[in-house]
Amino acid sequence: MLSFQDVCKRYPDGTTAVDQLSLDISHGELVALIGPSGCGKSTTLRMVNRLVEPSSGTILVDGRDNRAYHPVELRRRLGYVIQQVGLMPHLTIAENIAFVLRLQGVAPKQRRRRAEELMHLVGLDPGLYLDRYPRELSGGQQQRIGVLRALAHDPDIILMDEPFGALDPLIREQLQDELKRLQKTVHKTILFVTHDMDEALRIADRIVLMRDGRIVQAAEPEQMLRAPADAFVAEFIGRHRMLRQASEVAVADVMIDNPVTMEVHAGLAQALERMRQRRVNSVMVVDSGGRFAGVARLEDVTRALEQGLPMRVGDVARWAQTAVHPDDPALNAMRQMLWYRVDAVPVVAEDGTLAGLVTRSALAGVLDDALRVTGAEPLAEAR
Known part of the structure; x- marks a missing residue:
């Protein structure tokens, strides 16, 4: 579904952001990229939709080199959700959700119907919200709309770059749970960048921990908790979390x-x-x-x-x-x-x-x- 093969990103000043990264992501898998600032996680994600071009290596999208796509065509095939949401303030919620569908020439009635279907997925009343504008919604509601916009044209792959980072902890947890529930319904392949290990443990099918542009460990959350690859992984996860994980196991x-x-x-x-x-x-x-x-x-x-x-x-x-x-x-x-x-x-x-x-x-x-x-x-x- 999504494959990185010896991918590197080097800048003219000699900085290596991503170094020989190889990773296969299966259909329907939610993979969280995590690591310290500057580890290359966001660069890795942005190379998928060619907002950043790799210096070497290959990225396959549905088995096809992503450089074989025109950048605009590629980005329309992918869903993309960012922290700043990026809703267009002069468009209604319905128009925001169906924006890519409009670019694809989908008829207005079909766009409206698709927006209504998606609103039900996240528990928002279409009759109450579709004709409102982004400024009339809370931050959490806006972020939900951002996710729906990424789903509207039914992409196979969704890229999420710290989408919940600007929200307060309670809203973040609600949206994390909602994303997991939604994933079970729509079965999309999701590459999710986060700086928060708690978030990665909560939502991911697999966690990819990076350091200095390289993958240190790629494992399911339980496996990473129980068998960190080295001292760096253990320290990044946090020793207190290990003990808490043990103490939270019930008889x-x-x-x-x-x-x-x-x-x-x-x-x-x-x-x-x-x-x-x-x-x-x-x-x-x-x-x-x-x-x-x-x-x-x-x-x-x-x-x-x-x-x-x-x-x-x-x-x-x-x-x-x-x-x-x-x-x-x-x-x-x-x-x-x-x-x-x-x-x-x-x-x-x-x-x-x-x-x-x-x-x-x-x-x-x-x-x-x-x-x-x-x-x-x-x-x-x-x-």
């Missing part, structure tokens, strides 16, 4: 929701056979209503059987030293494991029912990488 996200269970009235031999089949050394014991009644451990079940005691599994179940709620932070479960020196913690809902089980291994897969980046002691070494 419900990491728990095993179908642990091995037995009802309190089940026999000891049945419990032993269940443990053998499932290759575990304990079972969660519940009453007939699914309420947690304790943990039956292999050694306790075996001892009772050897003694020939007429007991049920509920009789040997021990109440757990600790339990967590599904909505608790997963780090709480980790702390409980370390404090009580156990390998698993039952997850009990407010009504007392067993919701699941958090194990050390389940926690480790989600939290270890984030904790390593912060310098905290990993789970596997924290005994």
Whole structure:
């Protein structure tokens, strides 16, 4: 869909803005370019629509060298959204949205119909807004119109250059969420430049972090958080974000929701056979209503059987030293494991029912990488 092949941009003074950049962006993918000021992210974006010409290398748009297009034709094929919005103040909202359609010779009624369709996509009433002028809209509403104008002629690729940078944080978050929702509906390929890592993590399918004109790491947000390529990436993301990412994971996200269970009235031999089949050394014991009644451990079940005691599994179940709620932070479960020196913690809902089980291994897969980046002691070494 969009491909950069060894692309460079050098200026006459010897400055290299983009250096041997190679990147393939798939159809329907939202890729965020991010990095410190002067890293080449905006230059990279502007080379796509030839506002900046590359010094060497090739940029393919739909498999065709973008230099094969006339610049005007190319720019009409692409959508473009910038921070300053750029709505024309003397045109109505409907006319702004359909401006490129007018240049393409689309009939007025069709242009109006297209503007109405797009307004519904972002939750704005066409009857209320289409005949207004940009000055009559808030900043957030104007930015929505800027996005709709980029969509109006149905381009396959949309370029967005820090489109939400001038808005206050609350409006920015609303528009970020709206963009993600819109992307699921229209399935456009979007190249999005931002200086804000929180924004990139929130909206992107893949993040491309640049430094000195080169790509340092290109990865999905989760992968970049869990496995930053080097110290620069970790520092740019921010160590505090790593820890916050770990602390924001809920118990419900990491728990095993179908642990091995037995009802309190089940026999000891049945419990032993269940443990053998499932290759575990304990079972969660519940009453007939699914309420947690304790943990039956292999050694306790075996001892009772050897003694020939007429007991049920509920009789040997021990109440757990600790339990967590599904909505608790997963780090709480980790702390409980370390404090009580156990390998698993039952997850009990407010009504007392067993919701699941958090194990050390389940926690480790989600939290270890984030904790390593912060310098905290990993789970596997924290005994």
